[in-house]
Amino acid sequence: MKVLIKNGTIVTAESEFIADLLLVDGKIDQVGNLTEVEADQVYEAKGKFVLPGGVDQHVHFSFEFNGAKVRGFETSNAAAVGGTTTVIEFVNQDKGRGLIETIDDYRKENAEGIAMVDYAFHGVVTDPSEQLFEDIPKLAEAGYPTVKLFMAYKGMFFHSDDDAIAKCMELGKEAGITMMVHAENADLIDMLQKKCIENGQVEPFYHAVSRPPIVETEATERAINIARLTDAPLYVVHVTTKGAVDAIKRAQAEGMRVFGETCTHYLLLDKSDLAKENFEGAKYVCSPALREEDDRNYLWQSIQKGWLNAVSSDHCGFDWAKQKHMGIDDFRNIPNGAPGMENRLGLLWTYGVETGKLTRSELVNLYATNPAKINGIDYCKGSLEIGKDADVVIYDPSGEYSISVESSLQGTDYNSFEGMTQKGRVEAVFLRGKQIVKDGKYTGHQGQGEFVHGKAFGLAYR
Ligand code: DUC
Ligand code: ZN
Ligand code: ZN
Numbered sequence: 001m002k003v004l005i006k007n008g009t010i011v012t013a014e015s016e017f018i019a020d021l022l023l024v025d026g027k028i029d030q031v032g033n034l035t036e037v038e039a040d041q042v043y044e045a046k047g048k049f050v051l052p053g054g055v056d057q058h059v060h061f062s063f064e065f066n067g068a069k070v071r072g073f074e075t076s077n078a079a080a081v082g083g084t085t086t087v088i089e090f091v092n093q094d095k096g097r098g099l100i101e102t103i104d105d106y107r108k109e110n111a112e113g114i115a116m117v118d119y120a121f122h123g124v125v126t127d128p129s130e131q132l133f134e135d136i137p138k139l140a141e142a143g144y145p146t147v148k149l150f151m152a153y154k155g156m157f158f159h160s161d162d163d164a165i166a167k168c169m170e171l172g173k174e175a176g177i178t179m180m181v182h183a184e185n186a187d188l189i190d191m192l193q194k195k196c197i198e199n200g201q202v203e204p205f206y207h208a209v210s211r212p213p214i215v216e217t218e219a220t221e222r223a224i225n226i227a228r229l230t231d232a233p234l235y236v237v238h239v240t241t242k243g244a245v246d247a248i249k250r251a252q253a254e255g256m257r258v259f260g261e262t263c264t265h266y267l268l269l270d271k272s273d274l275a276k277e278n279f280e281g282a283k284y285v286c287s288p289a290l291r292e293e294d295d296r297n298y299l300w301q302s303i304q305k306g307w308l309n310a311v312s313s314d315h316c317g318f319d320w321a322k323q324k325h326m327g328i329d330d331f332r333n334i335p336n337g338a339p340g341m342e343n344r345l346g347l348l349w350t351y352g353v354e355t356g357k358l359t360r361s362e363l364v365n366l367y368a369t370n371p372a373k374i375n376g377i378d379y380c381k382g383s384l385e386i387g388k389d390a391d392v393v394i395y396d397p398s399g400e401y402s403i404s405v406e407s408s409l410q411g412t413d414y415n416s417f418e419g420m421t422q423k424g425r426v427e428a429v430f431l432r433g434k435q436i437v438k439d440g441k442y443t444g445h446q447g448q449g450e451f452v453h454g455k456a457f458g459l460a461y462r
Contacts (some may be wrong), residue, residue, distance in 0.1 A: 001025060001040055003433055005392065008045030012052075012384060013365035021050060023097060023390035027242040031386065041435070044392050048427060051364055052384050053085025053391030054345055055371040057122075058237060058261065058312030061089045065335035066326060070319035071411040074451060076341075077116040077313075077442040078409035083345035083426040085391035086118040086372075086381050087315075088381030089318065090148055092158055098131040099123035100142045115441070115449030118391070118433060120377055122146040122180065126157055128164035136171040140247035140456030144348035145376045146178045148237065150285060151219045154186035161309055162226060169232035170309060176456030178374070179227075180235040183244065184211060194333050204281035205274045208289035208330045216288050224251045224258055233257035233460035235374065238314050242298040249307050257460050259374065261310040262299045264290060264347050265338055265416055282324040283333040283414050286316065300357050303366055307376045308457070310374060311348060311366045315341035319413040338416040342408055346422040349395065354423045373462070376455035390433040397424040409442060 003023040010019050010031065020034035030037070056079060061072040079087050089111075094102045103121050111119050121144050125132060139145055147168060149160040169179050192210035196202075201209065220236055224247055227234035239245055239260040251258040265284075271292050273284040284290055302308040314338025318324055327334030348367055352358035358366070368429045372382025380389045405415040431439035436444030 001433060003041045003043065003308035003430065004034060004037055005043045005045050005050055005394070008048050008050035008394065010050045010384060011360045011364050013361055013369040016360055021384065021392065022429060023176065023392065023433040024074055026390050028384055028386050028390050029387050031384065035328050043394065043428065048398065049360065049395040051083070051120040051393040051395055052368045052382055053393055053431065054083045054367045055086045055088070055377070055382050056084045056313050056315070056341055056344060057310060057371040057375055058085045058263065059089055059315040059341055060104065060337060062091060063316055063337060065337070066333055068318060068323040068326060068335045070337065073111050073114040073119070074446070075317060075409060075411040077444065078342040079117045080429055080431070080436050081409060081426060081440065081442050082115060082342040083393040083395070085429065086120065086377065087341065088120045088122060088375055089166065090122045090124050092124045093126045093132060095127045095157070098135040099144065099147070100135050100138060102230040103144050104142070106185060111446065111451070113447040116436070116444055116446060117449045118452050119449055120452045120454050122148050124158060125149045125160050125164060125168060128160065128167065133167065133171055136168060137175040139177050140175060143451070143453035145176065145454040145456045145458060146180060147172065148180040148182065150182045151223065152182055152184035152186050152189060162222065165223065166226050166230055169227060169230040172234035175229065175376055176295050176461055178233060178235050178458050178460045180237050181223045182238070183216055183223050183236055185215040185219045188215045188218070192319060197330060197332070202330050204279065204285050204331050204334060206275050207270045207285045207334065211287060211289040213241035213243055213291065216241050217247060220244035221247045224256070227256065227258060234259070235460055236260040238263050238266065238288060239308055240291050240299070241295045245298060245302045245307055259460055260308045261312050262303065262308050263314040264340055265314070265346050266300050267296060267311070268347060268351060269416065270296070279325065279328060282318050282327060282334050283416060284338065285324070285331065285336055286314065286338045287336045304357065304362065310371045311344065312371070313340040313344045315339055317410055317412045319414050339410045339412045340416055342410050343403060343417050344360060345393070345426060347417065350421065350423040370459065372461040376451050376458040379455060381452060390430055392430040393426055394428040395424055396427040399424060401425055
């Protein structure tokens with residue numbers, strides 16, 4: 001099967017130029033002036049931008065909070081219409097089992113035959129047992145070269161102590177496995193939460209009050225110190241605050257291999273959203289908490305300067321009417337997380353590229369190329385180089401749209417970015433050469449997504 005995308009402006013992480021792109025049997029085959037080439041499908045892309053399919057390295061399709069479970073891979077067509085062709089999902093280790101068997105089983109039951117975009121996995125440590133430690137050197141062979149540990153969430157089954165982080169780093173570095181942390185100080189949050197509740201401060205806004213920037217800064221610094229002690233690389237997920245970015249910058253200046261990402265909602269939403277009336281604020285309860293303007297501005301600067309390496313969605317699809325309402329009397333019971341995989345590219349385009357904060361190449365690097373490298377899937381994903389998977393997005397920069405839950409495929413009853421303007425839109429998407437989005441609408445089918453085998457020694461080791 002040959003697809004010829006003609007006359008578009010091809011955007012790579014380095015440059016942009018007008019050219020044709022030929023996709024053959026699911027791979028990028030040629031880039032250039034291809035007027036003589038015959039194809040089964042010709043797509044006219046004049047005036048449009050041709051981007052690599054996005055890699056969203058931080059989505060939750062199985063996260064559970066107080067018994068509430070997020071929407072799963074059956075909603076992954078929302079990623080596709082948002083220009084993401086690969087998602088990387090976090091899978092909690094089953095207690096008493098190793099990570100590899102847990103993820104293998106999860107993959108068969110929850111992703112195969114259901115996913116509508118390609119997918120890979122990060123393991124999440126819940127049980128720092130011998131089984132886990134024996135698995136770490138074998139993770140790359142299984143295709144799962146990244147592992148996350150939660151420093152936050154005291155008392156919850158997925159919380160990890162510092163000794164587990166150190167042990168995982170020690171073992172991981174030999175095998176090229178990247179350790180990732182959710183960096184927030186669990187003890188301090190627990191103390192601040194109790195204080196709020198004792199004072200009758202039970203509303204969603206106090207979620208943010210009990211998780212101030214300093215709890216993230218402290219944990220980020222601690223994680224960096226553990227990485228220093230063990231001489232291992234570190235990847236910090238969802239960085240939201242200046243103090244944490246500065247800790248990462250200092251470590252990088254020392255020559256340490258410390259990397260980080262931020263997420264669309266931390267760039268664009270505000271702590272004041274949590275104060276919305278009639279429990280609307282619960283829609284914005286995610287962790288770390290939303291910040292204020294000074295931190296947001298610093299995050300934009302951080303992605304411009306390369307202090308942070310990627311922008312993810314941290315998509316976490318709880319609904320508001322039932323699940324978020326579990327915390328109507330106590331913000332601690334509101335499931336943490338916000339949906340967003342559908343809007344990542346449109347938002348970065350509108351509020352990054354269109355405002356002059358990002359070049360189109362910087363956007364491509366942050367939303368596709370770097371995430372592929374970080375997770376060891378850049379041998380096939382994240383760029384439009386010849387030989388790579390033909391995952392291609394056609395972005396039409398014309399027109400303005402209003403983001404709304406009404407048109408959303410995320411399967412939740414709200415959209416975190418409701419009412420915000422989006423400039424341009426994802427017009428078409430090809431997944432390994434097959435068109436899965438036409439005229440902005442999903443046209444693929446369940447099970448079309450395939451597992452992507454992650455390789456060891458990702459960006460943090462290069
Ligand atoms: N934070 C969230 O907001 N959701 C999922 C997990 C997390 O750490
Ligand atoms: Zn997290
Ligand atoms: Zn997350």
